[in-house]
Amino acid sequence: MSDFTIKGWCPGAYRPMRSGDGLVVRIRPRVARLNAEQTLGLCKAAQTHASGVIDLTNRANLQLRGVRDDAHDALLSDLDALELLDATQLLEARRNILTAPMWDTADDTHTLSLKLISRLNELPELPAKFGFSVDAGDGPALRNASADIRIERALEGGLIVRADGAETGRKTDRANAINDVITLAHWFATTRADDTKRMASHLRNTPLPTNWQGTAGAAAAIGLTPGPSSRGLILGAAFGAIPAQALAQAMTGSKASGLILTPWRLFILEGVHSAFEHDFISDFISGPNDPLLTTDACPGAPFCTSSTVNTRQIALALKTPDLHVSGCSKGCAHPLASAVTLVGNQGRFDLVRGGCSWDEPTKRGLSPDDLLKGNVF
Numbered sequence: 001m002s003d004f005t006i007k008g009w010c011p012g013a014y015r016p017m018r019s020g021d022g023l024v025v026r027i028r029p030r031v032a033r034l035n036a037e038q039t040l041g042l043c044k045a046a047q048t049h050a051s052g053v054i055d056l057t058n059r060a061n062l063q064l065r066g067v068r069d070d071a072h073d074a075l076l077s078d079l080d081a082l083e084l085l086d087a088t089q090l091l092e093a094r095r096n097i098l099t100a101p102m103w104d105t106a107d108d109t110h111t112l113s114l115k116l117i118s119r120l121n122e123l124p125e126l127p128a129k130f131g132f133s134v135d136a137g138d139g140p141a142l143r144n145a146s147a148d149i150r151i152e153r154a155l156e157g158g159l160i161v162r163a164d165g166a167e168t169g170r171k172t173d174r175a176n177a178i179n180d181v182i183t184l185a186h187w188f189a190t191t192r193a194d195d196t197k198r199m200a201s202h203l204r205n206t207p208l209p210t211n212w213q214g215t216a217g218a219a220a221a222i223g224l225t226p227g228p229s230s231r232g233l234i235l236g237a238a239f240g241a242i243p244a245q246a247l248a249q250a251m252t253g254s255k256a257s258g259l260i261l262t263p264w265r266l267f268i269l270e271g272v273h274s275a276f277e278h279d280f281i282s283d284f285i286s287g288p289n290d291p292l293l294t295t296d297a298c299p300g301a302p303f304c305t306s307s308t309v310n311t312r313q314i315a316l317a318l319k320t321p322d323l324h325v326s327g328c329s330k331g332c333a334h335p336l337a338s339a340v341t342l343v344g345n346q347g348r349f350d351l352v353r354g355g356c357s358w359d360e361p362t363k364r365g366l367s368p369d370d371l372l373k374g375n376v377f
């Protein structure tokens, strides 16, 4: 077995996290894309070494769950052969970059993402969750996604580098944007307190120098929904869980040239523009109003030892908009308020309205049957 540290916060491929059903191995696709060969290879690896389900995370990364300890080395070799492995664990940890999914080859988003990847060794030591977004389309798409330093389009055209938490950013251009990102990362690293892990919380206590402010960003882009798009067919995965076999069928059936990942539990079959009627997408969300697009559920039992309930089974059966089913009060899948939150508790569910999984429930001890009969919300 590989020499990895079992630790909870940011699992990677080299350093997986242990969960109730085995190891969780995270893969960080470059520029939010896998080519067709990489996608099919990853589907095979998920079925050979893991549970057969690929999780799409809210940072557009992919996770394999249920990896046995003695399968980890073989999985790393497969990922390496697919060119999905960084040269070192340090580079993997630093490559915490969100790329806006609707890029075109050689546009600002694509070019600057690749440039940032090539200069990761110039970054200072940063907290594990500290990350970057490259989001230089006509309007930013990733404002609601987690990142600490952002490259965005300026309101007047051109580019800005913006510290997360600041209203405005520094004007820059394609030639200088990555220099600016690296300089701002060094400012954060040298001015933060040890327990300050994110840029926005740092700015609450430390003023951002004025030369990093002053240029407004463009208005946000319209969010993606399942359906056709300029890059291909957009599909949704309930809870971000993508069955590997179904994905392989969708890739081969549609002859997609690649897979584009988003942070919104949506993925794009690249280059597919006429596949809406076909069976090969039936395992995925293909309509824009499906309530499962706004339903969150953590893996729950039997995958997480903190859960005594099957979260996803009940969420799928209920199909209620703005629903969060959490295996316990920790709320890993959605640490925010929902219209309805069900929290597993000794094989039953507690109900929280308009709150988070750790808030005081309005009802306790509901059985799955109570919930399925209705009238409890």
Ligand code: SF4
Binding pocket: 298, 299, 300, 301, 304, 305, 306, 307, 326, 327, 328, 329, 330, 331, 332, 333
């Ligand atoms: S919310 Fe609780 S049960 Fe669900 S994954 Fe997190 S720790 Fe496990």
